[in-house]
Amino acid sequence: xxxxxxxxxxxxxxxxxxxxxxxxxxxxxxxxxxxxxxxxxxxxxxxxxxxxxxxxxxxxxxxxxxxxxxxxxxxxxxxxxxxxxxxxxxxxxxxxxxxxxxxxxxxxxxxxxxxxxxxxxxxxxxxxxxxxxxxxxxxxxxxxxxxxxxxxxxxxxxxxxxxxxxxxxxxxxxxxxxxxxxxxxxxxxxxxxxxxxxxxxxxxxxxxxxxxxxxxxxxxxx
Amino acid sequence: xxxxxxxxxxxxxxxxxxxxxxxxxxxxxxxxxxxxxxxxxxxxxxxxxxxxxxxxxxxxxxxxxxxxxxxxxxxxxxx
Numbered sequence: 164x165x166x167x168x169x170x171x172x173x174x175x176x177x178x179x180x181x182x183x184x185x186x187x188x189x190x191x192x193x194x195x196x197x198x199x200x201x202x203x204x205x206x207x208x209x210x211x212x213x214x215x216x217x218x219x220x221x222x223x224x225x226x227x228x229x230x231x232x233x234x235x236x237x238x239x240x241x242x243x244x245x246x247x248x249x250x251x252x253x254x255x256x257x258x259x260x261x262x263x264x265x266x267x268x269x270x271x272x273x274x275x276x277x278x279x280x281x282x283x284x285x286x287x288x289x290x291x292x293x294x295x296x297x298x299x300x301x302x303x304x305x306x307x308x309x310x311x312x313x314x315x316x317x318x319x320x321x322x323x324x325x326x327x328x329x330x331x332x333x334x335x336x337x338x339x340x341x342x343x344x345x346x347x348x349x350x351x352x353x354x355x356x357x358x359x360x361x362x363x364x365x366x367x368x369x370x371x372x373x374x375x376x377x378x379x380x381x382x383x384x385x
Numbered sequence: 386x387x388x389x390x391x392x393x394x395x396x397x398x399x400x401x402x403x404x405x406x407x408x409x410x411x412x413x414x415x416x417x418x419x420x421x422x423x424x425x426x427x428x429x430x431x432x433x434x435x436x437x438x439x440x441x442x443x444x445x446x447x448x449x450x451x452x453x454x455x456x457x458x459x460x461x462x463x464x
Contacts, residue, residue, distance in 0.1 A: 212405055212425045239429040264394065265429050294428045311420065311432040313393075 164260065166197035166373040168364060169383070173247060176207040176234050183253055186383060187316050190255045195383070197260070199318075199367055199375065200253040201360065204245040206231040206329060211240035211307055218242045218334040231329060238317035240307035241337035248325030248345070250359055253318040256371060258310065265310050269294060271370050272319045276304035278366040279321060279359070283351045295336070296321075301344035302335065322346065323359040388436035390421060390459035392452050401451045402426055404458060409441045415461060422458065439463040 169186075171179055179202050189195045208219065208231055218241055219226075219233075226233060231244075245251060252275075258268060273289055276296035280287040280303065287296040287303055296304035304321045322345035330343040346354045368375050392402055406423040409415050415435040422433045439461045446458040 212423065212430045213403075213427070237423070237430050239425045239427060265431065266426070269428055307428045309430040309432070312418070312434050317430075 164197055164371075164373055166199065166368075166371075166375050167195070167378040167382075168375040169198060169200045169378050169380070170360065171200065171202040171380075173203045173205065176204045176209060176232060176245060179204070180234065180236060182380075183255075183316055187255055187311060187314060189383070190314055191312055195255070197257075197371075197373060198255045198378075199373075200255070201363070202251050202253075203247055203249060203356070204251065206244070206246045208233050208242055208244055208333060209238075210235045210242050211238045213239060213337070214241045215337065218337050219332070220334065221332045226332070229329070229332075231332070236317070238307040238309050240305075242333050243305055243307075243320070243335055244329045244333060245320065246325045246329060248347075248356065249320055249322050250356070250363055251318070251320045252363055252367060254315055254367065254371065256315050258313050258315065261371060265308065265315075268315060269306055269308060272306045272308070273304075275363070275366045275370045276306070276319055276321055278369075279362045280304070280346065282362040282366075283346050283354055283359075285346065285349055285351065293338075298344055298349050301342035301349075303344050303346065303349065305336065321359065321363065323356055324354055386463045387442060388439070388461045388463055389457045390433060390436060390461060392424060392454050392456050392458060393431060393433060394454055402431070402453065403451050404446050404448050405430075406448055407441075407444055407459075411441050411444055413441050415439060415441050421461075424452070433458075436461055437463045
């Protein structure tokens with residue numbers, strides 16, 4: 164299948180989320196081919212549909228003082244942190260086109276994370292009952308999706324090279340004192356966001372049999 | 386005619402699906418294709434669409450309860 168790769172760069176989560184919703188509506192209306200939206204965000208906590216307020220360990224005032232935005236989102240899962248140096252990819256794909264169900268799709272995203280990490284020489288693993296990509300006991304990549312009318316949205320997040328301290332302000336994914344790591348913290352100090360983008364693009368294209376072409380915001384609004 | 390609102394097969398039958406939110410109340414008009422109910426698994430949020438234009442006649446599985454794939458969780462009475 165031909166598909167589009169839309170790299171938003173570093174953007175605030177809320178407008179990027181609104182854009183993804185609009186793109187999803189266009190996809191559902193048959194006005195867009197398969198699309199993968201990629202972004203980095205300034206410091207942000209997102210609350211999935213299964214979030215508990217108890218999993219944010221500091222006050223809203225302290226989050227604001229630290230410049231961390233709080234956004235409620237319509238993906239599965241609990242609270243997590245996003246920041247510069249973390250890549251988020253949100254494929255908008257029909258499960259019927261892929262011939263898999265939502266749970267298999269979630270595993271496919273985990274495979275993508277493992278492949279990208281392997282590209283950087285890191286042997287990450289799945290952990291039964293704990294979705295995501297793990298380096299030992301530490302989580303390095305997360306998955307969380309939405310499915311509307313058979314079309315996926317949200318997707319995966321890979322910690323490439325980011326300040327991990329804000330994860331201590333929450334119970335990531337609802338798990339107390341969950342160790343979190345990144346490609347850089349795991350030893351690949353020379354990793355660049357550009358190399359991570361390329362590895363992620365290649366792994367997603369392969370996992371979903373997509374021939375991806377770059378597109379820009381202006382292409383979507385036309 | 387009544388149309389069944391069913392937990393879609395795109396969710397894995399082995400997973401517990403929790404009904405999070407009905408986006409219409411019984412008696413309220415609903416339009417085919419719009420989101421009617423939000424269900425979640427551990428990492429997946431699924432939106433179940435209104436099966437036909439009409440009125441939400443019955444909610445069989447209220448928010449907060451779990452349901453398996455294929456279960457009829459509500460009924461829409463067609464126009």
